Amino acid sequence: MSILFNEQAGIFKLDALDTSYIIGIFDEDKFVSHLYYGKKIIDSDVNYLYGPLYQVRPSVLPGQAGRIMDAVPFEYPTYGCGDYREHCLEVETADGYHACDLRYESHKIYPGKTHLNGLPSTFEREDGDCNTLELVCRDKVLKLKVTLLYTVFEHLNVITRAALITNEDEKAVYLKRAMSGCLEFDHQNFDVLTLHGSWERECGPVRTPLRQGKVTTGSTRGESGPTDNPFLAVISSDVTEDTGEVFAMNLVYSGNFLGVAEGHHFRGSRIVMGINPVNFSWKLGQGESFTAPEVVMVYSDQGLGKMSRTFHDLYRRHLIRDVYPDTLRPILVNNWEATYFDFTVKKLTEIAAEAAKCGIELFVLDDGWFGNRNDERRGLGDWFVNEEKVPGGIGRLAKEINHLGMKFGLWIEPEMVSPDSELFRAHPDWAIQIPGRHRSLFRHQYVLDWSRKEVRDHIYGMIHQVLSGANVEYIKWDMNRTLTETASAALPADRQGELCHRYVLGVYEIMGRLRDDFPSLLLENCSAGGSRFDPGVLYYSPQIWGSDDSDAIERIKIEMGASMCYPLSTIGAHVSAVPNHQTGRITSLETRGYVAMAGTFGYELDIARMSEDEKAVIRKQVDLYHKYHGLVKDGDLYRIEDSLGNPDYACWMVVSKDKKEALLTYIQIHALPGYFGAARRLRLKGLQEETVYETKVISVSAEVRNEDVHREGADGTEKTYAALNLTGSALMNAGYWMDRLSGDYMGMMIHLQAK
Numbered sequence: 001m002s003i004l005f006n007e008q009a010g011i012f013k014l015d016a017l018d019t020s021y022i023i024g025i026f027d028e029d030k031f032v033s034h035l036y037y038g039k040k041i042i043d044s045d046v047n048y049l050y051g052p053l054y055q056v057r058p059s060v061l062p063g064q065a066g067r068i069m070d071a072v073p074f075e076y077p078t079y080g081c082g083d084y085r086e087h088c089l090e091v092e093t094a095d096g097y098h099a100c101d102l103r104y105e106s107h108k109i110y111p112g113k114t115h116l117n118g119l120p121s122t123f124e125r126e127d128g129d130c131n132t133l134e135l136v137c138r139d140k141v142l143k144l145k146v147t148l149l150y151t152v153f154e155h156l157n158v159i160t161r162a163a164l165i166t167n168e169d170e171k172a173v174y175l176k177r178a179m180s181g182c183l184e185f186d187h188q189n190f191d192v193l194t195l196h197g198s199w200e201r202e203c204g205p206v207r208t209p210l211r212q213g214k215v216t217t218g219s220t221r222g223e224s225g226p227t228d229n230p231f232l233a234v235i236s237s238d239v240t241e242d243t244g245e246v247f248a249m250n251l252v253y254s255g256n257f258l259g260v261a262e263g264h265h266f267r268g269s270r271i272v273m274g275i276n277p278v279n280f281s282w283k284l285g286q287g288e289s290f291t292a293p294e295v296v297m298v299y300s301d302q303g304l305g306k307m308s309r310t311f312h313d314l315y316r317r318h319l320i321r322d323v324y325p326d327t328l329r330p331i332l333v334n335n336w337e338a339t340y341f342d343f344t345v346k347k348l349t350e351i352a353a354e355a356a357k358c359g360i361e362l363f364v365l366d367d368g369w370f371g372n373r374n375d376e377r378r379g380l381g382d383w384f385v386n387e388e389k390v391p392g393g394i395g396r397l398a399k400e401i402n403h404l405g406m407k408f409g410l411w412i413e414p415e416m417v418s419p420d421s422e423l424f425r426a427h428p429d430w431a432i433q434i435p436g437r438h439r440s441l442f443r444h445q446y447v448l449d450w451s452r453k454e455v456r457d458h459i460y461g462m463i464h465q466v467l468s469g470a471n472v473e474y475i476k477w478d479m480n481r482t483l484t485e486t487a488s489a490a491l492p493a494d495r496q497g498e499l500c501h502r503y504v505l506g507v508y509e510i511m512g513r514l515r516d517d518f519p520s521l522l523l524e525n526c527s528a529g530g531s532r533f534d535p536g537v538l539y540y541s542p543q544i545w546g547s548d549d550s551d552a553i554e555r556i557k558i559e560m561g562a563s564m565c566y567p568l569s570t571i572g573a574h575v576s577a578v579p580n581h582q583t584g585r586i587t588s589l590e591t592r593g594y595v596a597m598a599g600t601f602g603y604e605l606d607i608a609r610m611s612e613d614e615k616a617v618i619r620k621q622v623d624l625y626h627k628y629h630g631l632v633k634d635g636d637l638y639r640i641e642d643s644l645g646n647p648d649y650a651c652w653m654v655v656s657k658d659k660k661e662a663l664l665t666y667i668q669i670h671a672l673p674g675y676f677g678a679a680r681r682l683r684l685k686g687l688q689e690e691t692v693y694e695t696k697v698i699s700v701s702a703e704v705r706n707e708d709v710h711r712e713g714a715d716g717t718e719k720t721y722a723a724l725n726l727t728g729s730a731l732m733n734a735g736y737w738m739d740r741l742s743g744d745y746m747g748m749m750i751h752l753q754a755k
């Protein structure tokens with residue numbers, strides 16, 4: 001059992017793979033305090049960790065000046081009784097008082113993991129994967145019970161946390177803040193790593209030194225959002241991809257969130273993550289409970305690379321459900337950037353027919369097939385087919401696509417309504433709005449009040465009908481605006497603060513129903529690109545469209561940023577047309593393929609307008625995907641250190657778990673002059689020192705084919721490269737010679753196979 005309780009010392013020791021997490025219960029006072037988190041400690045008696053904390057216990061202080069709550073590291077700090085640092089819980093009583101003081105009451109340790117009601121969470125896949133500690137705490141005055149849930153994953157450096165808060169008093173209380181978890185450290189020698197960006201620029205890593213004061217990340221948009229991802233790590237100031245200590249938190253939640261790293265006045269630091277308290281309030285009547293979503297905590301003693309691989313292993317095996325951890329996703333072609341709203345069935349089937357000939361397996365019809373949706377100004381909410389555009393309906397179109405040997409997929413944006421729609425004309429109060437206040441439009445649309453069951457049921461009913469009448473095997477679930485002027489016509493005044501969380505619960509409920517009613521449907525999420533890229537969504541949807549920026553070079557940053565937490569197999573990535581619609585950049589078709597292959601692979605262009613040469617390249621890409629995507633999906637990702645943030649090149653590799661195979665991708669972003677200045681040795685990673693790898697260039701961007709670079713076999717068009725046989729020790733220590741390629745944005749894929 002990875003969770004031990006030393007009753008005499010009042011100490012819980014939670015041991016994950018090579019991590020220990022230690023909780024102490026002060027003897028008489030029963031404060032639940034945090035004693036240690038980090039590399040595994042093998043001692044069984046760690047009583048000494050209380051150290052000077054003993055001196056600040058209330059029980060030793062009566063008659064003295066007073067207690068110093070502000071100095072105690074707590075497991076679930078509360079507001080109102082003298083701890084002024086960032087806290088987890090704030091409660092308001094019916095009388096308007098704000099104070100809460102939690103003490104240990106009891107605990108339970110058991111194998112496995114409890115499912116969180118209505119919320120996504122990681123799960124036990126096989127018996128013995130994980131063990132759970134439930135720590136029950138109580139505020140006696142409030143009659144409030146708080147159950148802290150800790151699950152330890154035995155084979156990973158992962159501990160998850162969540163909290164269940166129950167009001168046992170007859171009077172209602174209001175939760176003003178109910179965070180998911182907290183970490184405490186005895187020092188501030190950290191940088192804080194967070195992921196930030198914007199629409200079309202998601203998931204950019206930002207590193208900020210921690211000192212006294214706060215570094216925060218968060219969203220109040222109603223979704224996790226493009227500007228801040230629900231991830232925060234404190235990292236030793238010397239952290240690299242491969243070295244240094246990392247303590248990371250990632251919230252399994254898709255709505256407003258807050259992550260705070262605080263360096264406090266006793267020279268320690270505290271990290272808190274959970275639902276954003278802004279515009280949050282939750283009324284708990286007698287016997288009612290509130291569940292704070294799960295936060296995943298990952299520890300790495302080998303830098304950011306190991307942190308990412310741990311998240312990837314966890315999410316691939318313990319978050320993504322159904323068949324998806326073990327199946328290759330179909331290669332898709334989506335018509336959005338090929339046609340936007342301007343399509344006919346003839347045009348769609350032309351694209352599909354050419355795509356099918358190239359070996360593409362799934363055709364996705366994007367926005368514009370329903371209601372009067374001929375542009376972005378109208379139609380959302382009217383989920384019945386536009387027979388003028390799609391005569392015979394989705395059923396007939398799906399059949400036509402199926403006849404071409406492809407699966408059929410469909411786009412929906414069920415959370416939204418256009419003012420110009422039948423739905424809005426019939427139910428204007430179904431849109432989120434504050435009475436008497438201007439209702440903001442974004443992309444000409446409003447957000448439906450998905451906290452209301454009748455609204456959810458109505459929308460789901462319409463979508464269910466479309467899906468029941470057609471062979472739809474994939475859904476792209478989009479969400480293109482944030483929440484504003486949040487109020488629900490169905491909630492009383494003292495529950496308006498519940499709307500944003502109830503909205504997210506409503507989204508989860510419908511995604512869950514979709515999965516239950518159509519078990520073989522592959523769901524891909526999207527929110528104007530990657531604006532809702534979070535672990536909560538991954539529980540329902542094994543892939544998420546990474547960004548509306550489909551430019552290969554911009555996408556490298558977005559995909560490598562997302563890979564901090566999320567496995568490559570979850571990042572929707574497509575080859576699109578050039579000049580790129582977002583940046584105007586021209587990159588070779590091969591380069592676009594390399595970048596898209598570091599994700600769930602697909603196309604988003606008009607294949608019917610491509611030349612035979614280009615289609616031949618596509619066929620090769622399809623072939624490469626089939627050969628190597630299993631490796632990309634299941635392998636270990638290594639970001640090659642120097643390429644992160646390097647304006648000249650990008651490089652990453654994926655190594656199979658048994659270390660027998662690897663795939664290296666290199667993109668030269670800026671061509672540099674002079675052979676010696678531009679060629680570089682790349683130190684590979686993750687290989688076995690003594691194993692000999694046959695190292696073979698398997699694809700090179702088009703423009704380089706006519707160049708006489710350095711390897712043998714150039715034939716003017718289809719350059720072949722002599723394979724090199726090198727040990728892991730040479731490849732990792734001396735490095736692999738990567739030549740100067742002849743222009744900007746050119747790249748290569750190199751395959752390594754153990755001999």
Ligand code: DGJ
Nearest residue numbers: 336366367526528529548
């Ligand atoms: C935003 C998405 O990110 C795009 O891929 C596309 O589906 C459009 N919405 C359609 O409106």
